[in-house]
Amino acid sequence: MTRPVAPDPDDLTISDPRVTANVLAAGAVVWRWATDGSVEIAVVHRRKYNDWSLPKGKLDPGETPMVAAVREVAEETGLLCHLGRYLGHITYPVTGHRKLKRVDYWAASVTAGEFSVNPEVDVLQWHRVDQVMDQLSYPMDRRIVRSFLRLPPDTATLLMVRHAKAGRSERFTGPDEQRPLEKSGREQARALVPNLLAFGAAEIFSAPPVRCVDTVRPLAEALDADIAREPLLSEKGYAAAPQEALARVRSLVSAATVRVICSQGKVIPPLLDEWAEIDGAALPSARNRKGSVWVLSIAQGRLVAADHLDRALRHR
Structure with a gap:
């Protein structure tokens, strides 16, 4: 699997409650049942960054994180989902800008849809939960997946x-x-x-x-x-x-x-x-x-x- 050649800003989590993010985004741990009864998680490859991550994206004007999470999953994966349990958020500096980005994440179960290549994502892969950590490029994505794994997926x-x-x-x-x-x-x-x-x-x-x-x-x-x-x-x-x-x-x-x-x-x-x-x-x-x-x-x-x-x- 291709890895970023230099440290990515996603590796820099900021947990100080006094820090206010000025770029808001949302995403999801998109999961499904495999044919053998195990749980699989969707990981997407972004051509622009040559990385593997959880689907996410910035809020549109007037949009809430929940609505944005569903929209971004649909745009990046072609999958329609319903949100479930809240998994927490990550905050990190935006490269080249004096800005901080906050990304809120939810568990999301698939209800319909099918992946097709789009301007942001060229590959979607499904990985079992015991394999997905090795497939993700960034520690912060792995942190969100660990939050997902703490409880049963199908709440x-x-x-x-x-x-x-x-x-x-x-x-x-x-x-x-x-x-x-x-x-x-x-x-x-x-x-x-x-x-x-x-x-x-x-x-x-x-x-x-x-x-x-x-x-x-x-x-x-x-x-x-x-x-x-x-x-x-x-x-x-x-x-x-x-x-x-x-x-x-x-x-x-x-x-x-x-x-x-x-x-x-x-x-x-x-x-x-x-x-x-x-x-x-x-x-x-x-x-x-x-x-x-x-x-x-x-x-x-x-x-x-x-x-x-x-x-x-x-x-x-």
């Missing part, structure tokens, strides 16, 4: 959304359950659609309040899907029966279908805290702001990873 995904902005309750004269989204909330609801679809969102459930249902209505219209009401996942329902509410959420996990649940601010944090404690999972620190999303990864019935999308949804 089920459940997306939990806090409803979008609905204005102050004291300014609404009707019943609180009828309080609608404000203009910025409606914009948030529309912006959620491509990001939820990047994870393969297919079925929708919501607490009954109008602001919850309307948050996922644009997604329902895009999918031509119904929105199932879940009274246990409203603040009143959860307060009356928290264990039943958690059991209901866990029952909605499906290996075959990515489901979206929209709920409220006094439901999501305590419910997830309880779930994580039961299963021994770690939750990242999160403000759980309106319009944010939890991406939950479940393996064999256990919550094994969680990622909170908030700032990532606001990249502009």
